[in-house]
Amino acid sequence: MNIVALIKQVPDTYSERKLRAEDGLLDRAASDSVIDEISERTVEAALQLTESHGGEVTVLCMGPGSAADAIRKALSMGADKAVHLSDDALAGSDAVQTAHALAQAIKTVDGVDLILAGNGASDGRVSAVPAMVADVLDLPALTHAREITVDGTSVTVRRETDRGAVVLTAGLPAVISVSEKINEPRYPSFKGIMAAKKKPVTQLTAADAGIEAGEAGLASALTTVTSVTPKPPKSAGEKVPDEGDGGSKIAAYLVAQRLI
Amino acid sequence: MAEVLVLVDHLDGQVKKSTYELLTAARSLGEPAAVVVAAPGAAAGLTDALKQYGAEKIYLAETDRTDFLTPEVDVLASLVESASPAAVLIGMSADGQEIAGRLAVRTGSGLLSDAVAVGPESVTHSAFGGAYSVEAKANTGHPVITVRPGAAGAEPAAGAGAEQAVEVPAAARRGATVTGREPVTVGGRPELTEASVVVSGGRGVGSAEQFAVVEGLADTLGAAVGASRAAVDSGYYPQQFQVGQTGKTVSPQLYIALGISGAIQHRAGMQTSKTVIAVNKDPEAPIFEIADFGVVGDLFAVAPQLTDEITKRKA
Numbered sequence: 001m002n003i004v005a006l007i008k009q010v011p012d013t014y015s016e017r018k019l020r021a022e023d024g025l026l027d028r029a030a031s032d033s034v035i036d037e038i039s040e041r042t043v044e045a046a047l048q049l050t051e052s053h054g055g056e057v058t059v060l061c062m063g064p065g066s067a068a069d070a071i072r073k074a075l076s077m078g079a080d081k082a083v084h085l086s087d088d089a090l091a092g093s094d095a096v097q098t099a100h101a102l103a104q105a106i107k108t109v110d111g112v113d114l115i116l117a118g119n120g121a122s123d124g125r126v127s128a129v130p131a132m133v134a135d136v137l138d139l140p141a142l143t144h145a146r147e148i149t150v151d152g153t154s155v156t157v158r159r160e161t162d163r164g165a166v167v168l169t170a171g172l173p174a175v176i177s178v179s180e181k182i183n184e185p186r187y188p189s190f191k192g193i194m195a196a197k198k199k200p201v202t203q204l205t206a207a208d209a210g211i212e213a214g215e216a217g218l219a220s221a222l223t224t225v226t227s228v229t230p231k232p233p234k235s236a237g238e239k240v241p242d243e244g245d246g247g248s249k250i251a252a253y254l255v256a257q258r259l260i
Numbered sequence: 261m262a263e264v265l266v267l268v269d270h271l272d273g274q275v276k277k278s279t280y281e282l283l284t285a286a287r288s289l290g291e292p293a294a295v296v297v298a299a300p301g302a303a304a305g306l307t308d309a310l311k312q313y314g315a316e317k318i319y320l321a322e323t324d325r326t327d328f329l330t331p332e333v334d335v336l337a338s339l340v341e342s343a344s345p346a347a348v349l350i351g352m353s354a355d356g357q358e359i360a361g362r363l364a365v366r367t368g369s370g371l372l373s374d375a376v377a378v379g380p381e382s383v384t385h386s387a388f389g390g391a392y393s394v395e396a397k398a399n400t401g402h403p404v405i406t407v408r409p410g411a412a413g414a415e416p417a418a419g420a421g422a423e424q425a426v427e428v429p430a431a432a433r434r435g436a437t438v439t440g441r442e443p444v445t446v447g448g449r450p451e452l453t454e455a456s457v458v459v460s461g462g463r464g465v466g467s468a469e470q471f472a473v474v475e476g477l478a479d480t481l482g483a484a485v486g487a488s489r490a491a492v493d494s495g496y497y498p499q500q501f502q503v504g505q506t507g508k509t510v511s512p513q514l515y516i517a518l519g520i521s522g523a524i525q526h527r528a529g530m531q532t533s534k535t536v537i538a539v540n541k542d543p544e545a546p547i548f549e550i551a552d553f554g555v556v557g558d559l560f561a562v563a564p565q566l567t568d569e570i571t572k573r574k575a
Contacts, residue, residue: 017388024394037506095371096364122505125374125385127354128361135362140436144354161354162451162500167440168328174436180506181499222370226382227395234531234550242557247565250537251573253553257535259514260481260570
């Protein structure tokens with residue numbers, strides 16, 4: 001079973017993250033970049049599936065040159081090879097363009113049975129790109145998976161969200177997005193880190209993936225950020241020590257603010 | 261005036277509050293037209309409530325298709341074609357995002373995701389947990405906009421509610437089939453992202469059993485219960501209640517943080533709350549930097565006292 005694992009490099013959520021005033025895009029220089037946590041879980045899920053069903057894991061990452069670090073991390077965990085879709089022309093692509101671009105890049109990998117992705121990146125607000133990729137490729141999408149079971153030519157997923165759990169089944173090939181609860185990703189071993197240096201990474205430009213000018217990138221995006229305003233940090237209000245009446249003081253504050 | 265399609269979110273025969281917020285927001289863009297996709301016989305019971313929030317038209321699409329979320333996408337895509345709406349509004353949720361994303365792909369529309377305000381020219385997003393306010397616009401017709409629950413108010417308004425049955429098209433894409441469902445049991449508490457008051461506990465709560473003090477205060481206030489990542493990672497509370505960058509984003513009227521230090525990770529999920537109250541032993545805890553009122557002290561002394569005070573006031 002051959003799996004493409006979609007991964008993303010994001011600003012570390014434990015560092016301060018900034019947007020550029022001029023175009024509303026992420027200021028990649030302002031914070032540390034790391035492989036998204038959900039991407040590590042995606043790679044782990046892919047590795048577990050190939051460990052029990054055989055096949056190869058190809059990591060696919062769309063992002064600038066610096067995303068090579070995220071790819072290296074995934075390879076050191078045990079993925080077999082990688083495709084890095086990187087082109088200045090792709091910078092600033094919106095979600096719809098990104099879904100089309102990823103779909104094109106997936107088509108460059110032969111014999112794909114499953115496409116795995118995270119259910120939402122920590123730096124975005126869309127959390128729907130896996131289903132959008134599925135829509136472009138006319139594949140079933142099984143999203144927010146907590147458990148994945150592959151049985152011959154079909155796959156079953158336990159999807160868990162606020163609304164409860166749904167069991168979804170579809171034939172292969174299919175797109176699956178994994179939730180935070182799917183697994184605990186492994187740490188790369190020293191051997192894995194050394195082996196990763198020799199694993200093949202295919203560099204794809206937009207043209208290599210068959211993405212034409214005008215189909216991706218900021219200039220042709222379907223949405224445009226018109227302004228970015230940093231919010232003044234919320235200023236601290238009153239802070240009092242508890243002298244046995246802390247609860248009463250909060251109650252008094254809430255009454256004064258007409259909140260209770 | 262062009263129609264604005266509003267996908268109706270409903271569960272167990274009830275329209276969700278977020279739908280009323282969408283119908284309210286839709287009035288600033290055009291004529292609100294509610295779209296109900298439901299099992300056969302389940303749509304009719306929802307129409308009265310939709311009329312009370314200004315639905316001028318109600319599209320009723322009943323189907324027994326068992327594919328998941330793709331019927332909604334197919335119905336909306338066909339209505340985008342036939343009605344040429346000014347916009348499509350969908351509530352922000354796991355399901356809503358997926359329907360919106362697929363619809364935008366199908367109709368070649370700009371996708372404006374997680375808006376906190378909607379206007380005729382642009383929408384407003386709150387990025388990185390409220391650190392930035394971002395205005396964005398779609399460069400296409402019929403943009404697909406998802407709106408964060410609780411961000412916009414719901415104002416009743418009488419709507420004509422003209423009903424129109426919609427034929428559900430055959431599946432346009434391969435989908436996944438639903439083979440089982442387990443509804444979530446929230447135990448009578450409001451949903452985290454819809455609640456107007458949220459009481460959250462952090463590492464300082466110390467154990468799963470002691471989360472009872474958080475729940476006690478929450479129940480007195482009719483609030484939802486949240487938890488910080490530290491509390492969830494320590495196994496004190498289930499992950500579905502996690503507030504923060506890797507959990508839910510909430511923006512209630514009142515947020516009470518008990519024993520939460522307030523790392524960026526957590527603040528990103530709650531700092532757009534209107535009023536923030538914090539209780540923490542550590543006077544240097546970063547949560548105090550964004551708290552409107554903070555008490556430096558033991559949450560096990562302060563929270564029960566607050567619970568009692570509120571109970572007394574209600575009596």
